[in-house]
Amino acid sequence: MSLLEIENLSLVIGKTPILKDVELAIAPGEVVGLVGESGSGKSMTALTIMRLLPHLARASGRVTFDGIDILAAREDQMCALRGDDIGMVFQEPMTALNPVKTIGEQVAEGIRWHTKASRAEAEERARKMLDRVGLPETKFPLSRYPHQLSGGQRQRVVIAIACALKPKLLIADEPTTALDVVLQAQILDLLRDLVSENRMGLLLISHDLAVVTEMSDRLTILRSGEVMEAGDTASTLSAQRHPYTRELALASMHMPARPKTHQAGSAKPLLEVEGVSRAYPGRRVSLFRPAQPVRAVDDVSLTVEPAQSVALVGRSGCGKSTLARMILALDKPTAGAIRFRGETITGKSEAALKPARRDMQVVFQDPYGSFDPRQKVEKLVAEPLHLLEKQPAKAERREMVAHALDEVGLGPRDMDKYPHEFSGGQRQRLSIARAIITRPKLVVADEPVSALDVSIRAQILDLFAELNQKLGIAYLFITHDLTVARAMSDEVLVMHEGKIVERGRTAEVLDNPRSEATQALVAAAPDLHRAIARRMQEQG
């Protein structure tokens, strides 16, 4: 008998159809993966089970949990189910906890609400649960506030809240998407253990096929609110009968074609970073002792040659982005020198930096946040043109923007649109167009594809590869995703706690990692091939 059974579930919000005839079942102790790209209706399916849908949403069909008709249940019956029999973990651990309440209060609150336990009893149970999720009392007393914890630790607290009353079903909506790969592996392990300890059903929602394959017994693939394929994980993914399943699998393992590989040492370096450090004033521990500075970047040296693609990989907080900011002359190093085309860029005035800025552009992670929503594309893409020696005339400027848009696969008509008229992938194309309009020699890309769906990500990676091959643009790719590093770079640098701990040709380093930090990254990185092979083996 299934624990959760969804039959013919359809959902409309206002007049927009969100889900159509979705079917899904979970048995006790079973892990079911729900895979799909953004907007496919994964989260809405989860919120329907919890009955936490937005006001205007109307669901039809049948959702049965443990014999209860969820869609027909009264609100007080749902309150009794939520947090007791059904727990839920969300994507964004940084914002999922109430900032003004201690973690103890937040874990104990659900326990007290459902069991009517006294404060002391509830706190004791909360304590045990926090111990269980890997937050021991000595380091994480109940009196801690969320802002005193890191992202991974906060996600553990969220899991403790969801699992405190040993629910029969846990819904985890992209529980590790905001975390780096090492933390992701730890959190997935924890979820797996909790499932087997309590014979809990787990609905794991993710856009990452590799993660779902590693975790789930069965999977359901969703696209625009409809189930494309559902079945046993190993056979579904090895057979890839449905074209969309194949498309997703191919996209998530996509390697763009880069026939011209770069030979290291073939040219004078374009960018040289020499012994660069960046220290921040630390927090004062005592009134009488000076604060110990925190070294975000510690004595880093690297070079990028023309047309070379270098990946800088590392866990979150390792100093990658701080280093990138200094290379872009947005931040000053406390020690060391950064040279671009042989000229020092540290400590120069903005006017003196103009030529360097022209030849060194940037692409950021978030294609939504990096555009002014009130300006047209023509103005946004033309922005770096003020760095040119001679300002182009209006007609010439339009010509240049049209050309840049063409190079990233957009049309000249897109010039008069506003950013909100584009999809996430198209916006990332816009930011690439903006970066290449001045014909730069180097583009620094800070997690340029990590906010994108797999199919879009494959297209954007192709675009990056093409521009590198055609225009000879050198890249510094900053990423925590080893698949991206492998797909895009000639050389890789592994950063750990502010230091470069390993460097070399990408394939060599990733296939034979020598340093501990690299080994941890490689071991934790989800890999679809490996995951399918393991699944097949387990099932014989």
Added chain:
Amino acid sequence: MTAYLAKRLIIAAVTLVLASMVVFAVMEILPGDPARLMLGFNASADQVELLRNQMGLNAPLVLRYLHWAGGLLSLDFGRSYTYSVPVVDLVRERVVVSLPLALIALALSTVIAIPVGVFSAGRQGRAGDTLAMGAAQLGVAVPNFWFALMLIYLFAVWLRLVPAGGFPGWNAGVWPALKSLLLPAVALALPQAAILARVARSALIEVLNEDYIRTARAKGLPYSAVLWRHALRNAMIPVLTILGLQFAFLLAGTIIIENVFYLPGLGRLVFQAITQRDLIVVESVVMLLVAAVIAVNLLVDFSYAVVDPRLRGRQ
């Protein structure tokens, strides 16, 4: 925590000193010789000069500032030019009216505004919300003296529950004194409550869209419990900010209401002092109000730290 508090305290002290300099300087620049004013226009130049010396008006500017500021610290505000009584006595008589009035009005406005804000935010876009916010709109738009007149008509003239105006003094007993402050406090509180309710509502609606509200709902808490337990405290910072500003207004900006109810408050004192060019009274009351505003803001800053643990720093 201590570092945050110490920083706020230092900022408050520096602000107070700077404000005293500004107040002193403005009074220096204003035309009108106090000595001439006190003696009348028939006095001779010699007499005026003599009085100027007596009053210390001929001393260098810096000395006079230090003397004045030192006096403030020891609650010696000087003598009123018009009444020739110590300013401190004048002020004391008025503060015992204005301060309780402001406090009652503030309490009333909070007690009305917070529940209305929570009610509206919980029913965003529905009939109850529209009605409550319509009423708030009216409260902001209608001037408070009109409210005051309506209140007098209803409760004093028609129902005869409270006096229509005047203040019997605290010596007449606590209840009669409070009774005469009741209507003015309500008249002052209503427009303030309307503003505060709107601020509380919008702050709450913003908080209700946060992820942690969803986490709390997923725990099984009903909507109302989430609203009171999780949302309200997070929405307090903008509410406290407005509350601080309102207190300052209630303490000093009540001239109209004091006139309507014929109350001997600070507002009327300043108003009279200005028309009579009794600059020393104006100076003293303005300084007193500045100090009160700074103290309230300091209190608001402290309460931020109570509400939001992120401001307290690491323990």
